[in-house]
Amino acid sequence: MSAGAALTDAPAPETAAAERHGGTAPRVTGPRGPGPARRLLGLVGGLVGGLVGGVLRRTAAVLALLALWEAAPRLGFVDRIFLPPFSEVAVAWWELLADGQLLDDARASLVRSATGFGLAVLVAVPLGLLIGWYRPVAELLGPLLEVFRNTAALALLPVFVLLLGIGETSKVSIVLYACTWPVLLNTISAVRTVDPTLLKLARSVNLPPWRLFQRVILPASVPAVFTGIRLAGAVAILVLVAAEMVGAKAGLGFLINNSQFNFAIPQMYAGILTVSLIGVAFNQLLVALERRFTSWRTSG
Numbered sequence: 001m002s003a004g005a006a007l008t009d010a011p012a013p014e015t016a017a018a019e020r021h022g023g024t025a026p027r028v029t030g031p032r033g034p035g036p037a038r039r040l041l042g043l044v045g046g047l048v049g050g051l052v053g054g055v056l057r058r059t060a061a062v063l064a065l066l067a068l069w070e071a072a073p074r075l076g077f078v079d080r081i082f083l084p085p086f087s088e089v090a091v092a093w094w095e096l097l098a099d100g101q102l103l104d105d106a107r108a109s110l111v112r113s114a115t116g117f118g119l120a121v122l123v124a125v126p127l128g129l130l131i132g133w134y135r136p137v138a139e140l141l142g143p144l145l146e147v148f149r150n151t152a153a154l155a156l157l158p159v160f161v162l163l164l165g166i167g168e169t170s171k172v173s174i175v176l177y178a179c180t181w182p183v184l185l186n187t188i189s190a191v192r193t194v195d196p197t198l199l200k201l202a203r204s205v206n207l208p209p210w211r212l213f214q215r216v217i218l219p220a221s222v223p224a225v226f227t228g229i230r231l232a233g234a235v236a237i238l239v240l241v242a243a244e245m246v247g248a249k250a251g252l253g254f255l256i257n258n259s260q261f262n263f264a265i266p267q268m269y270a271g272i273l274t275v276s277l278i279g280v281a282f283n284q285l286l287v288a289l290e291r292r293f294t295s296w297r298t299s300g
Helices: 003-009 013-020 036-074 086-098 101-133 135-149 154-164 168-192 196-204 209-244 252-261 265-293
Strands: none
Touching: 036 086, 086 101, 086 265, 101 135, 101 168, 101 209, 101 252, 101 265, 135 168, 154 168, 154 209, 168 209, 196 209, 209 252, 209 265, 252 265
């Protein structure tokens, strides 16, 4: 028998292995991939890593500011009597929260600011739509609006106190006055700057005026109206804090002012931080509402 025939008649390695294992060839497998548990852990790790990275990117500037606030008084760059370290302010904030004083003051401020802000929106949005859409109304009220829009709310605070007293009415009224103008002016501008092409298309299909207002003017005005509402939300907190520093017995403005008079500086900064946190939270709430009411812009 030749060498080539011998090689040809020799059993294959798989056949020989099968004969050695009782006629069954062993399973030949490639390199195993990661198991389901490892893949799940990898997926969870990626999601957590992305979430943590996003949070760190968004809060990096704030954390750097807090670190600088903590280090500057301790290193002697500023007088820690007038600017205590952030850790001392945090301790004072927690103590005010624990004894209920911070909650009481925050509740009083929120009720006043929310009442004035809500009334301003209810008054300013319909009025702005009327002024922006109907020219006779704009010509009638235009000069009066120009006078009051250039009069700062805090400049009129003594007038509100004299006419309405130092109680809740004057504080809610000053917030109402201050919040009205951002909402009113943005609403007027929103109506007047609607895309003329949309108006021509709507008129070309013979839409009646009230349907034109409902189907075109209102949807196109919503983003700019919410811009004014967000500006008014910031104004509501700031103006109220200033108003509470005059003749109030509760509220964040009272807390800040009273802490300054008593030289309780950490408590004063704790009140200021609370105002900032409330402002940020209120703005985020308004942003969420704006996305809800303008979801049609990105749908489809």
